[in-house]
Amino acid sequence: MLSSRSRGALVAAALTAVSTPALAHVSFETAQTTPNSTFKAVLRIPHGCDGQPTLKVRVRIPEGIVAVKPMPKAGWKLETTKGAYVRAYQVHGETVSEGVTDIVWTGSLDDGFYDEFVFQARFTDAFQPGATVYFPVVQECEKDTEEWVQVPAAGEDPHHLASPAPGVKIVAAANAPAAAQHAGTLIIEQPWSRATPAGAKVGGGYLRITNNGKEPDRLIGGSFPNASRIEVHEMAMEGDIMRMKPVQGGLEIKPGATVELKPGAGHLMFMDLKQQLTEGQTVKGTLVFEKAGTVNVEYTVRGMGGAAPAPMEHKH
Numbered sequence: 437m438l439s440s441r442s443r444g445a446l447v448a449a450a451l452t453a454v455s456t457p458a459l460a461h462v463s464f465e466t467a468q469t470t471p472n473s474t475f476k477a478v479l480r481i482p483h484g485c486d487g488q489p490t491l492k493v494r495v496r497i498p499e500g501i502v503a504v505k506p507m508p509k510a511g512w513k514l515e516t517t518k519g520a521y522v523r524a525y526q527v528h529g530e531t532v533s534e535g536v537t538d539i540v541w542t543g544s545l546d547d548g549f550y551d552e553f554v555f556q557a558r559f560t561d562a563f564q565p566g567a568t569v570y571f572p573v574v575q576e577c578e579k580d581t582e583e584w585v586q587v588p589a590a591g592e593d594p595h596h597l598a599s600p601a602p603g604v605k606i607v608a609a610a611n612a613p614a615a616a617q618h619a620g621t622l623i624i625e626q627p628w629s630r631a632t633p634a635g636a637k638v639g640g641g642y643l644r645i646t647n648n649g650k651e652p653d654r655l656i657g658g659s660f661p662n663a664s665r666i667e668v669h670e671m672a673m674e675g676d677i678m679r680m681k682p683v684q685g686g687l688e689i690k691p692g693a694t695v696e697l698k699p700g701a702g703h704l705m706f707m708d709l710k711q712q713l714t715e716g717q718t719v720k721g722t723l724v725f726e727k728a729g730t731v732n733v734e735y736t737v738r739g740m741g742g743a744a745p746a747p748m749e750h751k752h
């Protein structure tokens with residue numbers, strides 16, 4: 437059955453030479469992720485049903501997507517349905533076999549307005565790079581219902597569908613991340629570094645550290661080949677300027693917390709680098725924690741990218 441909006445879209449397409457139906461579809465702001473990663477899904481609702489306001493937005497969670505947490509939205513009632521998964525999944529070393537299967541937001545969104553509905557979800561390794569995961573979405577309006585549930589057949593262009601389900605494409609991690617490493621109560625994930633320009637004296641180190649213990653631990657240093665030392669840096673405002681500076685007494689990882697060292701935030705600094713870091717390289721180093729002790733890590737060197745913290749502006 438052709439919904440009223442689809443008929444409207446066909447009329448619109450007939451009237452205008454430049455038809456961009458994809459823009460009018462329900463879609464995700466970011467439409468790709470990697471297996472075994474947590475994804476922030478931002479569902480975009482661009483219009484109501486043929487002029488009517490949207491009163492409900494329902495999202496069906498496909499099998500293989502776990503640890504779903506919708507974000508509450510001011511003015512909207514939020515409900516979830518939970519159920520058993522078809523099979524069990526491993527998430528951070530724990531087995532999960534049930535969780536959210538449906539999310540429903542109830543409120544009102546005028547046809548003339550646009551809004552976004554957010555949830556967090558973990559993509560398990562049930563999906564391989566190249567696959568697209570479709571989330572059926574039903575938009576209920578005063579009289580009509582828009583069902584964004586169509587899934588393209590193999591080889592079919594999803595843009596040709598009238599009401600495609602929004603999808604998220606699975607891509608391989610830029611560089612296959614090393615398996616999570618356990619050190620005492622700490623889990624260390626995805627150490628990486630950035631390629632450095634020729635002659636650069638410093639490099640950055642990034643990773644994620646989770647403390648599953650009951651006591652805080654502190655990252656106090658480490659070693660890196662061809663660097664005279666490692667510093668743990670944080671970003672801090674100095675007047676109007678954001679600068680990096682060494683963290684006094686080491687970086688605390690509180691019990692239950694995950695600390696992400698990343699560009700533009702806290703990071704490791706490899707000082708007095710004597711060798712350039714090149715993309716694709718892996719470099720072995722160590723991290724030293726107050727309680728967990730010395731941990732061997734292997735950094736994957738990624739491309740220089742655009743938004744690196746400016747290491748040349750260092751003040752030491």
Ligand SMILES: [Cu+2]
Pocket residue numbers: 669680681703704705
């Ligand atoms: Cu720094």
